[in-house]
Amino acid sequence: MAYKAEYIWLDGTEPTARLRSKTKILEDGATDLPIWGFDGSSTNQAPGSNSDCVLKPVFACPDPIRGGDDKLVMCEVLLTDMTPHPTNTRALLTPIAEKFAAQEPWFGIEQEYTFFKDGRPHGFPPGGFPAPQAFYYCGIGADEVFGRDIVEEHLDACLQAGLGISGINAEVMPGQWEFQVGPLSPLEVADHLWMARWLLYRIAEDYGVSATLDPKPVKGDWNGAGAHTNFSTKSMRTSYEDIIKACEALGKRASEHVENYGADIENRLTGQHETAPWHEFSYGVSNRGASVRIPWQVEKDGKGYIEDRRPNANMDPYVVARLITETVCSALGS
DSSP, rough: EEEEEEEEEEOSSOOOOOOOEEEEEOOOOOOOOOOOEEEEGGGTEEEEGOOEEEOOOOOOOOTTTOOTTOOEEEEEETTSSBBBTTOOOOHHHHHHHHHHHHGGOEEEEEEEEEEEEETEETOTTSSSOSSSSSSOOOOOTTTOOOHHHHHHHHHHHHHHHHHHHHEEOOOOTTTTEEEEEEEEEEHHHHHHHHHHHHHHHHHHHTTOOOEEEOOOSOOOSSOOOBBEEEEEETTTTOHHHHHHHHHHHHHHHHHHHHSOOOTTTHHHSOOOSSSBTTTTOOEEOOOSSSSSSEEEHHHHTOOOEEEEOOBBBBBOHHHHHHHHHHHHHHHHHH
């Protein structure tokens, strides 16, 4: 029996790329996923006069929504001469991941997001605001938690797909949640995160809810949405000295990183709501107001990982993984 393969890719929307997908029917027993194509003039990736773009499968997993033998297929976008499209950020990560593979870089990304329903954050009353932030984080009860049915279905779907999801929790604002992916290598964590995002959007669609990655979904005294990025190398997992070296290296390229950590980052990194100012760099032990946090257990053990708290919820994990891997691994050496 023929099966369905959902081809998924990143479009050329600026400043934040969107996910697109379409279904290809493959013959029963077909194991090779062929290249495919799409109209780039409809995805901000080509002019109408030369609109063909190519989809190259790079990562596949079981489709937990359709079930059976159906698959989800993450693709890179190529030009028709088979070179990477200018919007193909994965192609830029690949050589960096290969170059520093011997250092065994690991990532764990905490993806925050916000549910919107009827034009407002899920849980916000019509024309007003809920009680101030206090009890929503890891909350329990219908007056504190909104959208749990979607979250639980998404978690199960990610597990069925074989994605490296490692946890979930309700976040600080009503309708705001987080899932974690990792620890995984640079390419793996980015592929898995994009696939988990696609599943989140697709499942929320069935509930008439939109899952958004807006880094500051509500102005005022409400937390933004980030994608805190935990990182380590083999040497950092044995040496506290290399933990400090990694922090110092990130500080030297702070501006470059912040500029590529997601659109509207200055609206989230204000120095309030558990953030450091976007234009300043700092690191510290157990400090959620620093750019980079060193967990207290890491200092105690003299080894471990660091948490870059600057990336936005809407960041491109291919870009963030490339920048952190290159910056830290170059500083630590072989």
